[in-house]
Amino acid sequence: MKNTTHQWRVIKKYDPFFYAYIKVYKEAKYMLLAIHNGQKKRAEEAGSAQLGTCPWTNLPVKAHVGLIRQYWAYHGEKPNFPNGYESESEWHITWKETIKDEYCEVIFGVNNEHRADILGSNNTVIEIQRSIIDIRDSRERVRFYKEATNKRVIWIVDIQEFWNKRFFLEKSKEQGIFKVKWKPKRTWLWDLASTPETNLYLEFNQSNNKLLHVWIHQGMMCAKYFKKSDFFESYMKDVAKDEYRNNPEQAVQVLLGNGWTSILIIDKILQFNNKIWLWHLMNILLK
Secondary structure, eight states: OOOHHHHHHHHHHHOHHHHHHHHHHHHOOEESEEEETTEEEEHHHHOTTOEEEOTTTOOEEEEEEOSSOEEEEEOSSOOOOOTTOOOBOHHHHHHHTTBOGGGEEEEESTTOOEEEEEEETTTEEEEEEOSOOOHHHHHHHHHHHHHHHOOEEEEEEEOTTTBTTTEEEEEOSSTTOEEEEESSOOHHHHHHHTOTTEEEEEESOTTSSEEEEEEEETTEEEEEEEEHHHHIIIIIGGGBOHHHHSOHHHHHHHHTTTTOSOHHHHHHHHHOOOHHHHHHHHHHHTO
16 A cells, blocks of 8 residues: 555645645644633634634634634644643544533643643543653643642543554453553553543544543453443533533534534545545545
């Protein structure tokens, strides 16, 4: 199979405009909320192309308001995030979409040291993470929230990249409990799974209605499936927007990522007859 660089070249050759669109789609860094005219707003409230300020980094951001997706993206200078933090992706935004604004992206610390993704139900802080963190930074974040807020940290970590490649489940003697086979393991996740002050949930497939709850028992990582509806009920419902709090099934549909695909992408796929071009396109979009 040819590499992604070659696939980019093929799409650029066939359709330069669509190449530019997909490039932005894949590389843009998002956030849900920004300061606009002195108020914390979502992009759709400010209006398309409006400029605002990131409340955490104080860097300029621009509102992108489409039919399906609405977000703020850094405009010009890119942020230098503290250790352990990452630029927002659409996956991050999806997890925050059902939550009231006042409970999203809440900044803590005298010097704005930390930004909680979600202040959750039942006295929790929900951290949504995709990239690798130094074990010292993950430990420090748990310690900070415990001391500053006395809240339990709930982690949602994206493992879709290596699910069923380096991360496998084996049945155990106990019904519904699996043993995890993971090589090479990510030490910071293993550490979080063994920490009594946290709960660790893994997103192995966004379109699946379950997460994996993992923990360490007698030196082994154990796992069980945990319904996203139960996660929403336990950690998100009390801080959710009214339309989702009163309709948890709709909230779960959001968490499944339904509706993420751009109308432009759909139209392009449907109208295009060149199977080779389409193959290259889908290989990039699905990475």
